[in-house]
Amino acid sequence: MIHRRAFLTLSAAGLLTGCGFKLRGTSTQLGQLPKSLRIQTPDPYSTIIQNITRQLRDQGTDVVGSGPAPKLKLTLPTFTDRVLGPVSDGDQTELALEITYSLIGEDLVVLIPETKVRTTLIYVDSGANTSAEDQRVAQLKHHLENDILSQIVPSIRVRFEQALMQKDPPKAK
Structure with a gap:
């Protein structure tokens, strides 16, 4: 019985793979990152900036302190909240987290103009x-930080590749 189940599972997996099915997160990443970067930010020791730096290093970019490398300018994330309207249990509130970045090349040419990455939660x-309500809002803000962290490096990747394509358009044969 177990052998039959294993055989059917492997057969289904083989069939799906043959049709081109891929699991999420196993495909190649879109875009490319610069080989090395300098990061300029008001607070380089901020946890979100440290996490972005770690993600860049994990994806093969050498983050340097000085030298001839493109400069990634990052602002600190800003939280905003606004009341959307009353509902039966209280007020419907929108939390938003926004961070801005730009990339300036070694020759002081703007490769990526100022770009905003924003994530919201209602x-x-x-x-x-109460402290329970404060803790819940803090947890929601933490979720927003995780969301923006998952968006910013892929955004830099795609925008950097677009900048390279505009700088050196592919030649037709």
Whole structure:
């Protein structure tokens, strides 16, 4: 019985693979990153900036302190919240986190103009001023940080490749 189940599972996996099916996250990444980067930010020790730096290093970019390398300018993330309107249990509130970046080449040419990456989340604020409510909002802000971290490096990747394509368009044969 177990051999039959294993055989059927492997057969289905082989059939799906043959049809071109791929699991999420196993494909090649879009775009490319510069070989080396300098990061300029108001606070290089901010946790989100440290996480972006770690992601860049993990993906093969050498993050240098000085020298001839393109400069990635990052702003610190800004949280905003606004009340969208009342609902039966409280106020519907939108939390937003936004970070801005630009990339300037070694020859001081703007490779990537100022680009905003923004992530939003809508939740119902109960209006209770308790530590549980504060903890819930802190957890939601942490989710926003994780979302923006998952968006920023792929955004830099795609925009950098577009900048390279505009700088050196492919030649037709």
